[in-house]
Amino acid sequence: MNQRDLELLSSYLDGQLSPSDSARLESRLKADAQLAAVLNDLRATRTLLRKLPARRAPRNFTLTRKMVGQNPPLPRAYPFFRFASALATLLFVFSFGLNSVSRMTAPVFGMGGGGGDASSEQSIELYAEEAPAAATEPPAATEAPAEPAVGMAPAPTMTAPAQEDALRMVETPTLPAADMGNAVAQKLVEAPLVSITWQIVLGAAAALSALLMLLMRGIAASRWR
Amino acid sequence: MNEQALITDAQNGSLDAFNTLVLHYQDSVFNTALRILGDGDMAADATQDAFISAFKSIATFRGGSFKAWLMRTVTNACYDELRRQKRRPTTPLEPDTDDGEEMDSPRWLADPNMTPDQKAEADEVEHAIQHCLDNLPLEFKTVVVMADIQGMDYSEVAMSIRVPLGTIKSRLARARLRLRECLQGFEELLPASYRLEEGMNVS
Numbered sequence: 001m002n003q004r005d006l007e008l009l010s011s012y013l014d015g016q017l018s019p020s021d022s023a024r025l026e027s028r029l030k031a032d033a034q035l036a037a038v039l040n041d042l043r044a045t046r047t048l049l050r051k052l053p054a055r056r057a058p059r060n061f062t063l064t065r066k067m068v069g070q071n072p073p074l075p076r077a078y079p080f081f082r083f084a085s086a087l088a089t090l091l092f093v094f095s096f097g098l099n100s101v102s103r104m105t106a107p108v109f110g111m112g113g114g115g116g117d118a119s120s121e122q123s124i125e126l127y128a129e130e131a132p133a134a135a136t137e138p139p140a141a142t143e144a145p146a147e148p149a150v151g152m153a154p155a156p157t158m159t160a161p162a163q164e165d166a167l168r169m170v171e172t173p174t175l176p177a178a179d180m181g182n183a184v185a186q187k188l189v190e191a192p193l194v195s196i197t198w199q200i201v202l203g204a205a206a207a208l209s210a211l212l213m214l215l216m217r218g219i220a221a222s223r224w225r
Numbered sequence: 226m227n228e229q230a231l232i233t234d235a236q237n238g239s240l241d242a243f244n245t246l247v248l249h250y251q252d253s254v255f256n257t258a259l260r261i262l263g264d265g266d267m268a269a270d271a272t273q274d275a276f277i278s279a280f281k282s283i284a285t286f287r288g289g290s291f292k293a294w295l296m297r298t299v300t301n302a303c304y305d306e307l308r309r310q311k312r313r314p315t316t317p318l319e320p321d322t323d324d325g326e327e328m329d330s331p332r333w334l335a336d337p338n339m340t341p342d343q344k345a346e347a348d349e350v351e352h353a354i355q356h357c358l359d360n361l362p363l364e365f366k367t368v369v370v371m372a373d374i375q376g377m378d379y380s381e382v383a384m385s386i387r388v389p390l391g392t393i394k395s396r397l398a399r400a401r402l403r404l405r406e407c408l409q410g411f412e413e414l415l416p417a418s419y420r421l422e423e424g425m426n427v428s
Contacts, residue, residue: 014372042402049354053351060248061251061254063276068280070238070240
């Protein structure tokens with residue numbers, strides 16, 4: 001018996017043949033005892049399999065919410081607090097970052113002033129030191145009065161005011177530069193880009209939103225149980 | 226039980242609706258897994274995995290036979306279980322109760338309607354059939370379990386394992402032939418009416 005006949009017999013057993021194919025096979029079965037014997041064997045095998053006792057499930061396979069990773073239904077306001085908490089935390093961290101970056105980058109703008117830490121103070125000092133150098137250039141003219149003063153040693157009365165004038169002229173330009181540098185430094189140290197008050201507000205908002213989120217989750221979970 | 230309503234509710238996320246379906250189908254699903262895997266503990270694991278997987282993907286069910294769809298899930302879970310078993314052969318444990326204690330007398334062993342002799346005989350026949358099933362190639366075994374043990378029709382089996390109808394017919398015929406040959410070795414265990422004739426070859 002070939003594979004084709006085997007498939008025909010198996011399908012015939014399950015009523016899967018067309019009426020014409022069934023009729024053809026039935027006439028062959030009448031004439032061919034071996035074919036009929038194979039059909040009987042296949043039928044007996046199928047009956048044995050069908051009579052195999054169905055086992056009861058050893059336990060219930062019902063699912064729990066934990067098994068399928070289902071979360072309790074949360075209040076409608078929950079996404080708002082989640083967003084608020086995330087935003088406040090982001091801004092809080094960003095404000096810290098902004099203040100730190102502004103201090104760190106102060107030397108880059110140092111000639112113009114800015115920053116309040118050691119490096120920025122150094123830049124202010126540099127500014128203050130350079131300022132007199134620039135300022136002393138015009139007072140090159142001051143040397144003129146100074147030289148005669150040396151040359152006219154016998155007339156000290158005249159050199160004293162001249163030296164005072166010269167000194168005054170040398171010192172005078174340095175005063176605004178130093179003051180300006182100090183003022184800028186002072187201002188930068190005292191006034192960060194984002195004020196402490198705002199940082200506290202942002203931190204409090206982040207903490208409060210997170211706390212409310214946790215509270216909502218807790219209540220939802222306890223109600224769900 | 227309004228199956229369609231339960232399926233719709235489950236698709237909308239209702240775990241209670243899905244669990245009603247679980248209670249209805251768990252014996253069929255477990256039996257399919259048991260006959261494919263030949264081991265109660267592995268079958269229980271595969272059944273649980275199949276239901277979890279079915280719940281997670283129930284949105285993809287687009288109608289037709291829910292049983293066939295579920296059988297595809299359990300067949301996949303059985304294949305996964307066999308692959309896992311090949312990678313890490315382990316000693317199976319007794320199933321746990323809800324309290325986490327080992328269940329020393331599983332319910333599936335108990336059948337109060339049979340005398341001890343009948344039970345011993347039935348167990349022997351069942352053992353012989355399971356032995357022959359275990360010796361079948363996996364693709365033949367899956368088809369014969371679905372068609373002859375679960376009583377599914379050809380189109381349902383074809384839908385479950387996603388192969389053409391012609392392949393189902395061919396696999397089923399060859400699986401039945403192999404089973405017949407194997408069961409001839411257990412002739413003395415079989416009831417007289419089911420004894421098989423010998424000496425027939427299929428080329």
